[in-house]
Amino acid sequence: MSHNTTSNTDTSTESQPESNENAKQDTAESTYTTVESDSLLKSSIGTADHGQSTNDTVPIIETHDLDVYYGDEQALQSVEMTIQEKRVTALIGPSGCGKSTFLRSINRMNDLIDLARVEGEVEFQGKNVYDENVDPVALRRKIGMVFQKPNPFPKSIYDNVAYGLRVQGLADEVDLDAAVERALKNAALWDEVADQLDKSALELSGGQQQRLCIARAIATDPEVLLMDEPASALDPVATSKIEDLIDDLAEEYTVVIVTHNMQQAARISDKTAVFLTGGKLVEYDDTSKIFENPEHDRVEDYITGKFG
């Protein structure tokens, strides 16, 4: 994919190993029924070239009438959105329009915010993630998350990547070594750290730490990667590496990225969703359409920098 852009969430909950929750993994895996191909709607939507033809896109996430409230304040209003598998979907819009809230509602990170209340549905592979029998911790293994500020654990590079695998029960050293190497290669970090896997992750540069967090997220083989402004704390060179990496990751994963940087959205995404004030999804289309010929005047005004 090659088009031609970049806030923050509370990362504190993410920086802690989730040992008690991770113990539920086995049970949780079974909460996901095997996805029957029939249950996935075929769609002709699509423009991009992330390894599929334009007519061969498959929905992986669908939201229906999604409302999110923080106390009395409504942050998302009736969002209907279908996210295609193995595509990069960018979420853009002015500060406070609900982009991060939307992202967090996909893998139930909003559950960790006391004030947050979610109504409506988020279907992942045809199953509502808010159903009672869905284990949110297992869900977050299938739908991993990367934050604005890199948040490696204060452990070695190797142990950061191996963490989730060990929690899942992988103990064999040869298998672990192979899985760590594969994740670091897929995160475009292996060449830089292969001979220093025992070094503390905190000694890496910011850009390397972010790629390590991506390696940690993909080590457990998720389906979807949610990224909340993953490059906004990085310098241009590190940003460019992350953008190239996102492009590669979309061959294998579905990527949903929040960015304030419209050039970045235009460069890396296949689809773009524009949220505007009040938590409304105003326009959602192929990225080229959004940036070249949007339907709504307000979207055009936002894209051209008239507000936001």
Ligand SMILES: Nc1ncnc2c1ncn2[C@@H]1O[C@H](COP(=O)(O)OP(=O)(O)OP(=O)(O)O)[C@@H](O)[C@H]1O
């Ligand atoms: N933890 C929270 N508690 C209370 N209100 C919140 C919380 N998180 C977000 N909000 C409110 O919900 C609305 C949407 O916020 P959100 O962070 O999702 O927007 P955003 O588009 O991602 O903004 P930004 O681009 O500035 O990060 C805002 O009015 C915000 O103040």
